[in-house]
Amino acid sequence: MGVKKDRIRALCAIAAVALVVFAGCFWMANSRDAWFVKSLVDRVAPWESTAICYAQAPDAHDYFDAYDDAAGAYENYVYEVDAVDARGMHRRVVLVSFGTMLENEGCIEMTVNGTSAHTWEYIDDEKLPEAVRGRIVR
Numbered sequence: 007m008g009v010k011k012d013r014i015r016a017l018c019a020i021a022a023v024a025l026v027v028f029a030g031c032f033w034m035a036n037s038r039d040a041w042f043v044k045s046l047v048d049r050v051a052p053w054e055s056t057a058i059c060y061a062q063a064p065d066a067h068d069y070f071d072a073y074d075d076a077a078g079a080y081e082n083y084v085y086e087v088d089a090v091d092a093r094g095m096h097r098r099v100v101l102v103s104f105g106t107m108l109e110n111e112g113c114i115e116m117t118v119n120g121t122s123a124h125t126w127e128y129i130d131d132e133k134l135p136e137a138v139r140g141r142i143v144r
Contacts, residue, residue: 059089059099059118060138063128066107080105089116094137099123113142 064085071084082104089099099116101108101123108114113131116123134142 055119057091057118059091059097059116059123060129060134060142061087061089061099061101061114061116062142063108063110063112063114065110069103069107075105083107087114088142089118090138090141091118092135092137094141096141097121101126 064087069083069085072081073084074080075082082102083106085101085103085108087099087101089097091097097118098121099118100121101114101116109128112128113134114126115129115133116126118124131139
């Protein structure tokens with residue numbers, strides 16, 4: 007009788023852990039607030055390949071989160087932008103601007119893994135690849 011109860015307890019514990027993991031994955035996949043966790047996963051996930059994406063620079067005040075940098079000297083701004091990769095495919099990308107708000111001028115070229123921009127720079131519209139022109143949300 008004791009072995010049967012132990013098996014039931016073990017199955018309940020496994021089911022509870024699976025439920026918590028599933029709920030966490032669901033939250034991470036669907037919540038804008040999970041951008042930091044997504045960024046960490048994007049950096050180590052072997053299934054995510056690096057892509058170059060392009061987006062219209064958002065309005066400076068369109069950030070959805072802001073936080074102090076490690077030294078407390080500056081504020082970092084977190085933006086979510088509609089981007090297009092070099093093949094013309096759309097994706098939502100989270101971009102962190104360290105120490106300054108973005109300027110609403112021109113386009114941004116980003117190196118992206120998953121949903122996270124790791125590096126970015128402003129570029130002129132003339133430097134956009136042909137597959138991207140006309141697909142950027144303005």
